[in-house]
Amino acid sequence: LRILGIETSCDETAASVVLRDEEGRGRILGDVVLSQLEEHSAYGGVVPEIAARAHVEALDALIEEALLRAGVTLRDIDAVAATSGPGLIGGLIVGLMTGKAIARATGKPLYAVNHLEGHALTARLTDGLSFPYLMLLVSGGHTQLILVKGVGEYERWGTTIDDALGEAFDKTAKLLGLPYPGGPAVERAAQAGNAERFDFPRPLVGDARLDFSFSGLKTAVRQAAQSLEPVTDQDIADVCASFQRAISRTLRDRVGRGLKRFWADFASVDQPALVVAGGVAANQTLRRTLQSLCDEHGFRFIAPPLQLCTDNAAMIAWAGAERLAAGLPADGLDAAPRSRWPLDSEAKALIGSGR
Numbered sequence: 328l329r330i331l332g333i334e335t336s337c338d339e340t341a342a343s344v345v346l347r348d349e350e351g352r353g354r355i356l357g358d359v360v361l362s363q364l365e366e367h368s369a370y371g372g373v374v375p376e377i378a379a380r381a382h383v384e385a386l387d388a389l390i391e392e393a394l395l396r397a398g399v400t401l402r403d404i405d406a407v408a409a410t411s412g413p414g415l416i417g418g419l420i421v422g423l424m425t426g427k428a429i430a431r432a433t434g435k436p437l438y439a440v441n442h443l444e445g446h447a448l449t450a451r452l453t454d455g456l457s458f459p460y461l462m463l464l465v466s467g468g469h470t471q472l473i474l475v476k477g478v479g480e481y482e483r484w485g486t487t488i489d490d491a492l493g494e495a496f497d498k499t500a501k502l503l504g505l506p507y508p509g510g511p512a513v514e515r516a517a518q519a520g521n522a523e524r525f526d527f528p529r530p531l532v533g534d535a536r537l538d539f540s541f542s543g544l545k546t547a548v549r550q551a552a553q554s555l556e557p558v559t560d561q562d563i564a565d566v567c568a569s570f571q572r573a574i575s576r577t578l579r580d581r582v583g584r585g586l587k588r589f590w591a592d593f594a595s596v597d598q599p600a601l602v603v604a605g606g607v608a609a610n611q612t613l614r615r616t617l618q619s620l621c622d623e624h625g626f627r628f629i630a631p632p633l634q635l636c637t638d639n640a641a642m643i644a645w646a647g648a649e650r651l652a653a654g655l656p657a658d659g660l661d662a663a664p665r666s667r668w669p670l671d672s673e674a675k676a677l678i679g680s681g682r
């Protein structure tokens with residue numbers, strides 16, 4: 328199966344052609360991503376209207392380029408998969424309408440894909456992982472721990488009750504006068520810092536639920552920054568290092584609880600696995616924390632290549648391929664974009680585990 332994927336839910340315009348063979352193995356044939364980082368950096372965050380316009384301008388050429396790199400034409404494609412939510416509505420409309428137009432013109436089926444499902448199934452494309460497994464999604468817009476049971480079968484075990492983790496990095500950077508996006512800047516500054524200097528809060532540690540919270544941490548960073556006027560480079564480094572340490576400790580507790588629950592629910596799984604996804608997965612401190620946590624709990628830790636952790640269209644094409652292969656119905660040309668769309672909301676309506 329060859330699937331064309333389209334992704335426009337946030338600030339990356341992306342197109343990709345992915346192959347899924349009869350054994351269920353995946354291969355990326357062509358993959359292009361255009362980041363809008365420069366368009367938005369002056370504003371310190373993603374501006375929806377600018378994002379939608381940039382998607383309109385770039386998408387057609389990106390699709391052509393992805394097909395060219397894959398060495399195929401639209402005639403060789405078996406289905407079209409386009410992100411239809413969750414995300415910024417303007418961008419979703421651009422991508423989904425383009426997907427519909429291609430499906431209509433070529434007579435190929437359309438899959439209106441949940442962006443989170445793309446993240447959730449990526450590890451099967453990269454590592455051929457089998458169900459069930461756990462996924463930790465940590466991006467600018469999401470912080471979720473998800474049980475991936477099968478194609479179309481997801482359970483959200485935990486989510487943030489306030490800020491997303493990437494957002495916490497971005498806001499911390501802003502408070503400290505570091506550039507946008509904040510994650511890489513905070514990580515860089517932290518390298519020269521003393522992680523013991525500030526004892527920042529670790530929200531929800533010990534809580535019986537599996538949820539996350541990061542807004543209290545941000546407030547503590549603000550107070551620390553204000554108490555330090557004038558702030559030196561060393562102060563900034565120390566705040567960043569201490570911030571990352573607080574996050575490590577929080578994740579140890581929160582995710583560790585999830586790993587225990589997985590063991591309790593799926594005692595017969597040979598090799599349980601935790602997959603990380605989202606832009607914050609670039610963070611080395613976070614990776615080390617999750618790796619050691621997985622070692623302790625007998626889990627395999629899987630971190631896909633970074634370009635597949637952040638937003639891309641290969642994961643959308645792959646999700647479409649998995650749906651098609653699992654016999655799940657394609658979507659009609661009346662499929663609507665949805666700015667909010669929890670991954671587990673449709674789980675009950677679908678059949679088959681698609682193993």
Ligand code: ATP
Binds near residue numbers: 608610
């Ligand atoms: P979503 O995919 O949830 O709709 P998004 O487009 O904001 O949202 P991504 O592009 O996956 O998400 O990730 C961007 C986020 O990752 C930003 O918040 C950024 O600060 C963070 N990030 C990137 N690199 C690092 C890093 N090295 N350490 C920490 N955070 C990072």
Ligand code: MG
Binds near residue numbers: 338637638
């Ligand atoms: Mg992004």
Ligand code: FE
Binds near residue numbers: 442638
């Ligand atoms: Fe994403």
